[in-house]
Amino acid sequence: MFDLDPGEELRLLVETTRSFAAEALTPALREAEAARAVDPAVRASFAQIGLAGLELPEALGGVALGSVARALVNEELGAADPGAALALDPLGPALPVLEELGGEEALATLASPLYSQGSEARAVLIDLDDSDLRVEGDRVAGHVPFVPADRAALLVGLGREGALVVSEGMHFESLRGAGLRAAGASSVSITDAPLAARWTDPKAAVRARARARVYVASLLLGVLRASCEFSRAYALERQAFGRPIAHHQALAFLITDMQMALDGARLLVHDAAWRLDAGLEATGAAAAAFAETIEATRLIGPAGVQILGGHGFMADYPVEKFMRESRALASWVGGLDAAREDAGRELCASSGAIALSVGEP
């Protein structure tokens, strides 16, 4: 039965996350960006309220919530500081890869250690199609152009056929990074390293990719929401030609279209997350949700800056950061083209009419 109410438990989770983000992340936005790190006290309270192990099984000390919870939490974190959100989450979108391909065992041996108290160690997800890693036997070498981290305990590579994990022999070279600097930014060279794990399982890879897309898309939703909210409030304050700029129809309609794009993308992301949790086919839905969120990014990122005019271009306001960071997030997990490719292929492979139907498997 169609219902958009997340229910009591998740509502509480959202509220907790929102206050955490407002108190701990938003005020430190620029500091975290400059420091390329999150304050240890912030990390501690993040773990304490249970946000670190959101999707981790209870047996491993996690809360074992699903993709809907993840989407809701990520939007709140992304609305404050997506870089910090990545810095704080030990596995981020790499978790679904370990879980879907390696199962509980991989989570226990590879993921679990990263959740220990105060650890800054992280796993980062890389797209094997977007890097040039060469695997020979049980060894790997090559180059990854960008990861949102200054260092990582694990590199989790996701490809079409499967996934691999590297835990040693990585050399991180610091980059400026287009955004998400609170999480760090570097390129990674691997000369000749052993593989910590390698799985071949195209089906699981597809599912992992769908979950990773929901992860990134929901962070993006947060950034877009922040951009919409900030620019809207500004447009009500700023006067030009004798009235608030928001009361000029050209801007009023732009603000309306930004909100519409955000709301629409969010519903697609939630639908995809719900499908994942319900065990329904979700590949196309998650790919489409990611694609739509990226298209919303194309509108909202720059428009948020435009509404502030010259002020928007300056680092005194956060909208330029929203624009850069939404762009950086949008290039992850293959970005727009790969998402459209996956969604389109699934659609065109079907026979007969297009099953747009909500909730139909």
Added chain:
Amino acid sequence: MSLDFSIDPETRKLLEEARELGRREVRPAGLEADRAGAPLPPDHPYFARFVARGEGRTRWPGPEGGQRAAAARPATVQMLLLAEEYAYWDRGIMVANPGVGLPEGNVLALGSEAQKERFLGPFLELDRPRWACFAMTEPGAGSDAAAIRTSGRKDGEGWILNGAKCFIGNASRSDWILVQATLDPTKGRAAQRAFFVPQGTPGLGGFKIEKKMGLKAYESTSFTLEDCRVSGDHLLGGEVRDTSRAGFKTAMRTFNAGRPVIAANAVGIGRAALDEALAFAREQDRLDDPRVRDRIEAMARKLRMARLVCLRAGWLADREQPNIVEASMSKAMAAGVGQEATTLGMELLGSRAARGDHLIEKLHRDVKAMDIVEGTGQVQRMIIARHLVQLPR
């Protein structure tokens, strides 16, 4: 309660039935009217069959103490999904269908018992195809509804109406027309009232069925009111407003189910176009072309998004939560997406669409109106902006 995007089995079953009926009855009737370039005549067998199936009846339960139990208000979410499905088969026919149509909500909310009995009574069980309609738009005022000039002047116990209306769906075949008029043109919406004008009332005339680009299955009609006299009991709600019904206006400002219906219609038309486009591309072996696939993917995604935005508006209405912004968003978005989908179809089909005899070409004409009726896309954005940034009127 938790997030849930599934459709309940009852609605699924109704959708299945609608699909069957759509294929068998609705699409052929719509195509027939489109080819003829004229509305289906009132005595068309399609309408007789429609009435024979027991459709087109009013939601009004009948006189107090009457036989029929009040029909439960259908869930808006369900109603929207059905509105989408019927529009998939033919949106024009949906409007052409007999029944009270647009004015029903107003009459149910504001009408006296006597007015309901007199004007809705014949729709309790239709003895033949019957229609009613609501006339707001005028040649000089559409979006700016406060600017209508049709006037109502008190004359003894009755009222004298003067003015001109245009684009009114089903007007010439209606048993009665609910005419929006102003009692004082200087006072805007506050001075507007609605009058029942029965067909045949002296002074009501000049009916002209417009030739339109699409949605040809139903008539959109202009007419005039020249010293048209109706008695006092034809003023909707009576002269002294019943304060117990004063809540209606407030409710209208808080809930809206009409705009999401048009939005659902636009999604339905868009979905029909996309299915046609996909079938065509498949037949022509063009699905391996990434350019084609990308476009189909984008349309499917946007249509799904528009549907979800539409259902959200309905879901809020079902929970009696304010949905004005969401209702306007659904319409603004879906009308755009519907147009994009039919355009994609036209472009994919190329010269085959330009011939003018392909379903896509009809859908491309039909869907345009979804961005015009019940408030244009611009008007929807104005409504949203009033809430988002307090855009002044």
